[in-house]
Amino acid sequence: MSKTVRVAVTGAAGQVAYSMLARLASGEVFGPDVKVRLQLLEITPALGALEGVAMELDDCGFATLDGVDVSDDPLKAFDGVNWALLVGAAPRKQGMERKDLLGLNGKIFVGQGQALARRAASDVRVLIVGNPCNTNCLVAYKNGKDIPHDRWSAMTRLDHNRAVSALAKKAGVPNGAVSNVTIWGNHSNTQFPDFTNAKIGGKPATESITDRAWLEATFVPAVQTRGAAVIKARGLSSALSAANGAIDHVKTWLAGTAAGDWTSSAVISKGEYGVPAGLVFGYPCTTTNGSPWQVVEGLKHDAFGKERLKITLTELLEEQDAVKELLPS
Numbered sequence: 001m002s003k004t005v006r007v008a009v010t011g012a013a014g015q016v017a018y019s020m021l022a023r024l025a026s027g028e029v030f031g032p033d034v035k036v037r038l039q040l041l042e043i044t045p046a047l048g049a050l051e052g053v054a055m056e057l058d059d060c061g062f063a064t065l066d067g068v069d070v071s072d073d074p075l076k077a078f079d080g081v082n083w084a085l086l087v088g089a090a091p092r093k094q095g096m097e098r099k100d101l102l103g104l105n106g107k108i109f110v111g112q113g114q115a116l117a118r119r120a121a122s123d124v125r126v127l128i129v130g131n132p133c134n135t136n137c138l139v140a141y142k143n144g145k146d147i148p149h150d151r152w153s154a155m156t157r158l159d160h161n162r163a164v165s166a167l168a169k170k171a172g173v174p175n176g177a178v179s180n181v182t183i184w185g186n187h188s189n190t191q192f193p194d195f196t197n198a199k200i201g202g203k204p205a206t207e208s209i210t211d212r213a214w215l216e217a218t219f220v221p222a223v224q225t226r227g228a229a230v231i232k233a234r235g236l237s238s239a240l241s242a243a244n245g246a247i248d249h250v251k252t253w254l255a256g257t258a259a260g261d262w263t264s265s266a267v268i269s270k271g272e273y274g275v276p277a278g279l280v281f282g283y284p285c286t287t288t289n290g291s292p293w294q295v296v297e298g299l300k301h302d303a304f305g306k307e308r309l310k311i312t313l314t315e316l317l318e319e320q321d322a323v324k325e326l327l328p329s
């Protein structure tokens with residue numbers, strides 16, 4: 001066992017990280033022959049709880065775990081990291097407008113983007129999970145300029161997995177029969193879970209699920225608002241499935257997408273599908289053996305899809321406007 005991969009996780013005492021850290025350390029993601037050094041970041045008041053998480057990681061006795069470092073300093077936590085999973089963000093409090101949350105969290109990602117650019121390894125790859133994740137990613141990459149654009153991503157994989165599962169259930173097929181699903185746009189309830197280009201058993205999903213009204217009026221809003229449904233049922237937001245989405249994202253980035261299929265990731269737009277270049281937008285993406293995400297081009301949208309794309313793009317442009325003071329030119 002020679003190679004060591006350094007992985008930073010922020011918000012590491014939070015509930016998403018709690019469901020994620022053991023999987024990162026266990027060899028499941030980076031393989032049995034790679035050692036993992038976890039570099040965990042929290043805000044100062046959460047350091048005590050984070051020490052407890054680090055103790056638990058020690059107590060797992062993973063052969064692949066090289067060690068756990070805890071810190072409240074991004075410059076320390078990001079030192080030499082090959083992967084940065086930015087999960088930590090401030091939660092929305094009562095009476096807070098969405099705009100206030102954007103500004104509050106945006107500030108966190110100014111500092112973290114700068115710290116990553118100063119300290120991360122030259123091959124660093126970044127996944128932003130903390131919400132609003134597309135716009136947090138925008139703020140981070142604009143402030144972390146030395147890191148190439150194709151290393152940044154924000155998480156739409158949980159929404160993707162939710163869409164796969166909902167289509168499979170409706171069609172009465174295993175999840176594995178569903179492919180070519182895309183979450184377009186923002187990780188918010190304006191996202192467009194695209195059933196029009198999805199496949200079931202290698203054929204258009206609309207051939208298996210012929211009830212277009214269900215697809216438009218039940219499936220789309222159900223995926224868009226699944227997070228709220230989980231909160232209502234569990235009393236807490238998605239954590240196990242969110243952690244799983246992040247793990248899937250990293251595993252796919254390492255192993256590649258299956259031939260003929262793609263996954264969903266929010267990446268820095270180069271102008272694909274009429275989205276202004278520079279915005280962090282959810283797209284269908286492929287990757288091979290750790291290469292940068294490639295946006296799948298040439299997919300068609302019908303009138304319903306075009307309208308949904310417009311709505312989510314408008315929201316992302318509004319979010320960009322709300323954080324404009326945080327974006328260096």
Ligand code: NAX
Nearest residue numbers: 011013014015016042043046088089129130131155158242
């Ligand atoms: P928790 O509130 O359990 O944990 C968040 C942790 O982040 C806390 O421990 C907090 O102390 C820490 N934190 C806050 N500011 C920080 C900073 N500046 N540096 C480092 N750590 C900081 O939330 P949890 O349920 O774990 O969710 C984490 C984030 O993921 C939230 O922003 C949430 O909205 C977002 N989500 C994103 C999803 C996605 O699909 N993109 C889905 C799941 C999740 O809701």
